[in-house]
Amino acid sequence: MTTTLEQPMPTSITNEPTWLAERRAAGIEQFNALAMPTARDEMWRFASVGRLSIEGFNPVEAPSADKLAELVERSGLVSERAGRSVYVDDAQASFEGISAELAAKGVIYLPINEAVAQHPELMEKYFLQESTELGSEKFFGLHASIVCAGSVLFVPKGVEVEQPFVNYYWTSGERAAVFPHTLVIAEDNAKASVVDIFFSDTEDNEALNVSVSNIHAGAGANVFRKIVQDWNEKTVSFQLDTTVADRDAQVKNVAVNIGAQRARFENQTRIEGPGADVKMYSLTVAEDTQEFDQRTFQTHNAGNAVSDLLYKNALLDNSRTIFSGLIRVAEGAQQTDAFQTNRNLLLDPTAEANALPGLEILANDVKCSHGATTGNVDEDELFYMMSRGIAKRDAMKLMVFGFFEEVIEKVESDELAENLRELIRNKFESKIK
């Protein structure tokens, strides 16, 4: 069967600059040149690549105005914000731009096509410049060739924006393929935060997501990105995210993953300047036959910097998770502190958690740790809690939420934290018998 995705054509936006047309063409080339992943590929070890098919998914037409309005209405996870975009099937449903005050300071928050038109130099420098290296290069190529939806946030030198910019990416149409893109550029000593939220219109609308997010944090910049992935369980999702941190930059990524039938998450952090501090936190709740496939890469090209990764997974039913993390400390990157922890809580004996931690250290004065633990609910803890009068089911819930809390509290927003707890509660409240 021939589909658009199998023989992609570049998105043609009128008057698109040459550099972008070239990047799209290169994307197609990359997509065509690379084979579909197989289970034999080291970067796809343990993954059910057979369930990865992109066949039959296509970019779809924009939904009706009523549908767009409805989903804008349902985009209410974060009320205090500096801006908000809502996309449905890659069509722009709403774009709340920034205040005049922020605009006067030089802050830019725009849909990517407008950013390309209005700020071509900025976009040429940063847009589609960071590919993944963790196995989904083919899909990055597909994304590059098609991407037309997403937000660009640029915060200039020394400007601090406290409130987050919130991007909602919805799917709605039949077998829709979406290619959302979030680009964050924080110049030296700038402060910015974004929330990316991935939602499905209904429980059943099948969809394919190939999203890319790139963070560029300049010297001394502070960037906080939160990700809420709550697709329905008929979605195949790829999230290809990168962070580049310059000298003394502080970047924090917090991801909460609840949805999708099969979710592949590639997260790369590259430290390019001393003093940088990058945190990567993730929490995943897997149920039914869901598969969450997480690949991470912490690269230290400069010394005296810190990267810290904590991925926690709770698994129910027949779900699977794969965590594969690599830390690479380049030659000369002395005094590096790089940490990587993966914790898996198996709530059912039929669930399966795979962990592949890895280190590659070319400097000699570093502090690195990596570790993975997989365990069941602790019977002694359960007895302790029950001995206070708490019923088994309630004790288990408390423990599971306790397990999550370490990550949830890192979102540093009471409203979002409570909304996340609610999403998680809805997902598995009925599951713990």
Added chain:
Amino acid sequence: MNNTLEIKNLNVSIDGQAILKDFNLTIPKGEVHALMGPNGTGKSTLAKVIAGHEDYTIESGEVLLDGVNILGEEPDTIAKAGLFLAFQYPLEIPGVSIANFIRAARQARLPEGEDVNAVEYYKELYAKMDALKMDRKFTARSLNEGFSGGEKKRCEILQMSMLNPMYCIMDETDSGLDIDALRIVSEGVNLMRSEERGFLVITHYQRLLDYIVPDVVHVMFDGRIVHSGDAELAKELETKGYDWVKEEFTSATA
């Protein structure tokens, strides 16, 4: 019988090995009983079995709380019936705050559809923490996580006083405590002594009983009580040591 915790002819084994052998003990409300004995004699097993731990095989016997047999019930049912076990080694529960934990335990005691009154709850919680010299900031901390030995035991006493049990079993509460912590914990227990409540204080050492003065002292050996007396017995044991118990009672129980 009403107003007693009564353990009758309790026989318990693990992996086919008998641990409690026809164990008998009656604790009336209003009294503090101390249970002493050498290590490995079955003291902690007794505490866990009464509280409903499922790792042990109950061969026969009864544990009556005011005349109602609770032996073999689920731990939460036993707790709600009025028993509290202060653990020798309280578990660390990451991500579950003390305040939320005790609140969940209180909530479990309310009828369906009723909720804990948050204002009153915190007022009571803070008052009791003050009495135990616990920093109020502890309410937000994960239960027992990273606590010192003394903080863990204080937290046990805090839970005990918040849950208002009829009978309290304290398993080696003095282990891992320095003198200051021992004093604070003991004061907490003494404040709870009342005509409405019975205590079983399990300890290996006599020093705890300088602070929590018992009405009755029992010596346990090889799965049963071999000797009982008043508070003086604890001091006698301290002087003579447990070797005396072994010599005195090994032949008698053989």
